[in-house]
Amino acid sequence: QKEVEQDPGPLSVPEGAIVSLNCTYSNSAFQYFMWYRQYSRKGPELLMYTYSSGNKEDGRFTAQVDKSSKYISLFIRDSQPSDSATYLCAMKGNTGKLIFGQGTTLQVKP
Amino acid sequence: NAGVTQTPKFRVLKTGQSMTLLCAQDMNHEYMYWYRQDPGLGLRLIHYSVGEGTTAKGEVPDGYNVSRLKKQNFLLGLESAAPSQTSVYFCASSTGYSNQPQHFGDGTRLSIL
Numbered sequence: 596q597k598e599v600e601q602d603p604g605p606l607s608v609p610e611g612a613i614v615s616l617n618c619t620y621s622n623s624a625f626q627y628f629m630w631y632r633q634y635s636r637k638g639p640e641l642l643m644y645t646y647s648s649g650n651k652e653d654g655r656f657t658a659q660v661d662k663s664s665k666y667i668s669l670f671i672r673d674s675q676p677s678d679s680a681t682y683l684c685a686m687k688g689n690t691g692k693l694i695f696g697q698g699t700t701l702q703v704k705p
Numbered sequence: 706n707a708g709v710t711q712t713p714k715f716r717v718l719k720t721g722q723s724m725t726l727l728c729a730q731d732m733n734h735e736y737m738y739w740y741r742q743d744p745g746l747g748l749r750l751i752h753y754s755v756g757e758g759t760t761a762k763g764e765v766p767d768g769y770n771v772s773r774l775k776k777q778n779f780l781l782g783l784e785s786a787a788p789s790q791t792s793v794y795f796c797a798s799s800t801g802y803s804n805q806p807q808h809f810g811d812g813t814r815l816s817i818l
Contacts, residue, residue, distance in 0.1 A: 603745070629806055638709070638795055638809035639748075646804060683748070691736070692763075693807055697747040 598622050601684055601696025610705050614671040618684035618696045621665065625686040625694075628660050630669045633681045633698065642682075643669065674703045707731050709810035711796050717816045718786045726781040726813050728796030734808075735801040737779035738763075739771060741792040742812075748795065754779055755801060786817045 601618045608614055616630075627646045631639035643658040645651045651658045657670040667686070671678055684696040709730045718724055728737065738753040740763075750763030754773040768790060770782045779798075783790060793814050797807040 627804055627806075631809075636812075638811045641806050641808070644806050691801070692750065692753075693738075695748040697745065 596621060598694050599684065599686060599696045602699055603697050605700040605702060607702045607704060608674055610674060610676060610703055612674050612703070614669075614674050614678070614701060614703075616669040616671075616682050616684075616699050616701070618667050618686075619665055620667075620686060620694075622686075622688065622694075623662075623665070624688035626689070627687050628658070628667050629685040629693075630656075630658055631683040631685060633683060635680075639683055671701075674701075676703050676705050679703050709796055709798055709808055711794075711810035711813050713813060714811070715814045717818065718783075719818055720786060720788060722786050723782070723784050724786065724815075725783075726794055726796075726815075728779045728781070728798075728810060729777055730779075730796075730798040730808075731777065732798060732808065733776070734798035735776070736799045736807075737773065738797040738799075738807060739769070739779065739781045740795045740797065741765065741790075742795060743792050751781065751794075788817045791815060791817045 599620045630643040632642045633639045648662045655672045659668040681698040681700045683698045687693045712727045739751040740748045752771040757776040772780045793812045797809045799807040
């Protein structure tokens with residue numbers, strides 16, 4: 596069993612839809628949770644970062660962490676074609692090593 | 706704002722050839738990492754360094770060597786390239802504090818024929 600599981604998709608939604616991206620994990624030592632966005636032929640760029648259970652909002656993006664269920668989510672409101680990318684969840688504990696999900700490919704159609 | 710710069714961006718090699726991928730960061734980060742990204746497998750850590758002159762193995766180190774002679778540079782070497790090493794390679798860096806994220810370069814696309 597992988598430490599981090601992420602549905603690879605692809606996920607296709609119409610412009611303006613609410614998108615929900617999810618990851619589950621098995622290691623209870625994970626304390627820091629990140630979402631990276633990766634455009635085609637580019638490196639991952641940090642989108643959201645949180646280290647506690649609960650919600651963190653940044654514009655149209657909301658990151659949610661539920662440590663009791665070992666489940667994290669990224670919500671995108673009013674999705675735009677420019678949001679089309681691969682979204683990678685990542686997490687780490689005190690070892691500092693980052694463990695990535697497989698990535699979910701999102702396409703937002705105009 | 707260069708951040709993390711990788712060279713070259715693209716390379717084609719023949720089986721058995723050697724090459725070195727260069728990563729440079731201008732953020733004064735202590736930690737640097739090399740990952741490979743393959744379809745269905747995600748990002749996997751090859752080697753990493755927690756400071757100048759130090760290196761350590763990651764999840765998939767076989768067939769690769771690394772060196773960190775200068776704080777700002779991290780080199781990844783393939784001594785005898787194999788088709789299984791065809792991949793996209795990403796370098797990343799971070800401050801080293803466990804609560805700080807990693808910052809990535811734009812990758813090197815490597816094809817081994």
